[in-house]
Amino acid sequence: MPGLPVISIQCDWNDALRLPQSKVWISIKYLNINSVHDKITTSLNKPDVKIKIHVPENFQLISYSNLSLVLKHVESDLKVAFVAPTKVHDLHQKAILSVCAAENSLTVSSCEGDQLLVWDSRTSETLLDLKGHGGPIYKCRFFPSGVVLISAGADGSCKIWSAQSGINPVTLKGHVMSVADVCIIDKGRNVISVSKDGTAKLWDVGESKCLDDVIKDRGPINCCTLTITQDEVNVNNDREIGTANKQLVIGCESGEIVSAHIAKREVIFHKKFGSPCNTCIIIEQTIIVGCADGKIIHLKVEDGEIIKEIHESASPILSMAVLMNGLYVVGRQDGNCAVLSVQDDFNSVRVQLTGSDCDGIRDLSFNGKWIFVGCRDTKVRKYDFNQISVHFK
Secondary structure (H helix, E strand, O other): OEEEEEEEEEEOHHHOOOOOOOOEEEEEEEEOOEEEEEEEOOOOOOOOEEEEEEEEOOOOEEEEEEOOEEEEEEEEEEEEEEOOOOEEEEEOOEEEEEEEEEOOEEEEEEEEEOOEEEEOOOOOOOOEEOOOOOOOOEEEEEEOOOOOEEEEEEEEEEEEOOOOOOOOOOEOOOOOOOOOEEEEEEOEEEEEEEEOOEEEEEEOOOOOOOEEEEEOOOOOEEEEEEEEOOOOOOOOOOOOOOOOOOEEEEOOOOEEEEEEEEEOOEEEEEEEEOOOEEEEEEEEOEEEEOOOOEEEEEEEEOOEEEEEOOOOOOOOOEEEEEEEOOOEEEEEEEOOOOEEEHHHOOOHHHHHHHOOOOOOEEEEEEEEEEEEEOOOOEEEEEEEEEHHHHHHH
C-alpha cells in the first residue's frame, strides 16, 4: 500500500485562476512512481459573469478564495489546501540561508552573499545591515525578548547583536569549523551552538566564554533543538542558568540523532538512521527529524523510540518549524513546503505553502501569527497562520 501522494501545483496558481480561459498544472506523485500531470481550467460563467473552476475528475473542489484552493484527491482521500503567500519580501540578492521573525514584527534573515539584515515584516523596510562575520551566516535567531539576536556561520563564530542599535557586544569563539545551528536556553544567559567540528558547546553569553562541550566527537552536526526533561538536577555554577532540566537533541551528517542532558553532560540515547539528519524540532513529547532521503521520523523524547515514519517524497528535507496546536511545517529541496499535524486525526490533511518554483526552502520561522519561508530564490514569503490552521479543525 503506497503512502499518500505529494500533490503539487503551478507556483502562480492564484494569479492564473482569477482569469477566464486559464490553465494551471497540477501533479500527483507517489513515492518511487512517476508523476501524473493534469490541468485545472477556468471559464466564465455567462449569467453572473463569475469565474468557474474546473478540476480534474480525480479531484473534488472543496473551496476556493484568492489565497486558498482546497481539493480532495479521490483515490487517496487526501485533503490538500494550497495557500498562496500574503506578502513576498524581496530584500536579498542571493539565496536565503536563514530567517527568524520576532513577535514584534522585527525579522532577521541571512543569505549566501554573507548578508545579515534586520527588517520590518509589515513594511519590508531594511532597518539594519549587520556586518562582522567572515563568510556565510547559516543561522540567525532572536532571543525571547525580540530585541537581541544571535547569528552563526562559516567562520566558526556566533555573534550576539542588538536588533535596535546593531551593536555586536559579544562574539563566541571556540569552534574550529562552521557553526550550523544554535539553541537559546530560557531567556538567553546561556546558548548552545553545534558545529561541523562534531561538538555541541554550552556558552556563557555574558562572559562570552565556553562553559563546556555537552556533546563531542560525533562528526559534523547539522541541527539542534531543546526540550524540558523531568530529570532535574542541581547546578552549582552560577554562570549556568536554566540547564538543570534541559535536554538537547542534535542531528548529525552521519544519520545519527543524539540526545543529552545538558546539566549532567550525559548522553540519554542515540539512534542511527540511514541518511543525514538535516533538521529537528520537538513538539510536546515528540522529536521530529527531517532527513536527506526525504523521511520525516517521529521519536519519543524520553528514549528515542520510533513512533512513526512518513516517507512521501524523496526530496531532502532542509528545514522545519513548530507552529501551534500540534502543527509543524516542513521545507524541502524541491520547493515543496507542507504543514502537517502530529495528531493522527489529521494524517490525511496537507496544507501546501505555494510560491516557490522548485527552489529549496532553506529556513522557516513562526512568530505566532505569520509563517515566514526563506527560499533559495532570494525571497522570504509570509503566510497567514489563520489561513492554515482552519484546515486542521
